[in-house]
Amino acid sequence: AQKITQTQPGMFVQEKEAVTLDCTYDTSDPSYGLFWYKQPSSGEMIFLIYQGSYDQQNATEGRYSLNFQKARKSANLVISASQLGDSAMYFCAMRETLTGNQFYFGTGTSLTVIP
Amino acid sequence: NAGVTQTPKFRILKIGQSMTLQCTQDMNHNYMYWYRQDPGMGLKLIYYSVGAGITDKGEVPNGYNVSRSTTEDFPLRLELAAPSQTSVYFCASSGGTGVQPQHFGDGTRLSIL
Numbered sequence: 661a662q663k664i665t666q667t668q669p670g671m672f673v674q675e676k677e678a679v680t681l682d683c684t685y686d687t688s689d690p691s692y693g694l695f696w697y698k699q700p701s702s703g704e705m706i707f708l709i710y711q712g713s714y715d716q717q718n719a720t721e722g723r724y725s726l727n728f729q730k731a732r733k734s735a736n737l738v739i740s741a742s743q744l745g746d747s748a749m750y751f752c753a754m755r756e757t758l759t760g761n762q763f764y765f766g767t768g769t770s771l772t773v774i775p
Numbered sequence: 776n777a778g779v780t781q782t783p784k785f786r787i788l789k790i791g792q793s794m795t796l797q798c799t800q801d802m803n804h805n806y807m808y809w810y811r812q813d814p815g816m817g818l819k820l821i822y823y824s825v826g827a828g829i830t831d832k833g834e835v836p837n838g839y840n841v842s843r844s845t846t847e848d849f850p851l852r853l854e855l856a857a858p859s860q861t862s863v864y865f866c867a868s869s870g871g872t873g874v875q876p877q878h879f880g881d882g883t884r885l886s887i888l
Contacts, residue, residue: 693874693875693876695876695877697879703863703881703882703884704879704881704882705865705867705877705879705882707876707877707878707879710874710876712874751817751818753877755869755875757874761806761823761825761831762808762820762823762833763808763867763869763877765817765818766817767816767817768817
């Protein structure tokens with residue numbers, strides 16, 4: 661079974677609108693971390709936001725927030741007030757604490773911000 | 776702040792040639808990783824290391840070798856380059872707990888012709 665599933669290959673959003681990128685995960689480890697990365701067309705991988713499995717509140721970093729629903733095993737990324745520079749690939753990833761050796765990545769979602 | 780440094784940034788190889796992709800990090804991270812990313816695709820783990828002297832295979836190790844003689848360095852060796860190894864290669868490092876993210880280098884764009 662896939663550890664991380666991103667079901668949206670491509671998304672479009674109007675500039676200044678909010679957008680949600682979906683991510684579901686599969687693990688039996690009670691302790692884990694969830695991460696989102698951005699990959700612009702220039703190619704670098706940029707760490708955006710982190711959510712721990714025991715965190716009570718949803719993580720926020722500026723215009724990025726993580727909608728963490730533990731029972732549903734989902735960790736959706738919400739980008740508020742989209743900007744043209746948000747156009748990029750977005751990858752969801754998980755790290756299980758018990759092993760902690762590997763990061764599991766989803767297949768990514770391509771976001772295009774329309775002016 | 777150097778972080779994770781990869782060299783070279785670009786390289787063209789002929790079929791059958793060999794080369795080493797260099798990766799060094801200055802964050803004293805125990806965990807280091809090599810990924811490849813084919814056009815329009817996600818990341819595939821080639822090899823990883825949990826500390827100096829320890830390496831392990833990832834999802835796609837065939838055709839590659841690694842070594843980890845120091846905490847800082849994690850070179851990736853391509854032996855007998857093949858066109859299927861044309862890809863972008865990323866090196867990453869992380870701390871040792873589940874709460875710490877990976878930090879990536881800028882990648883090496885490799886073409887095998």
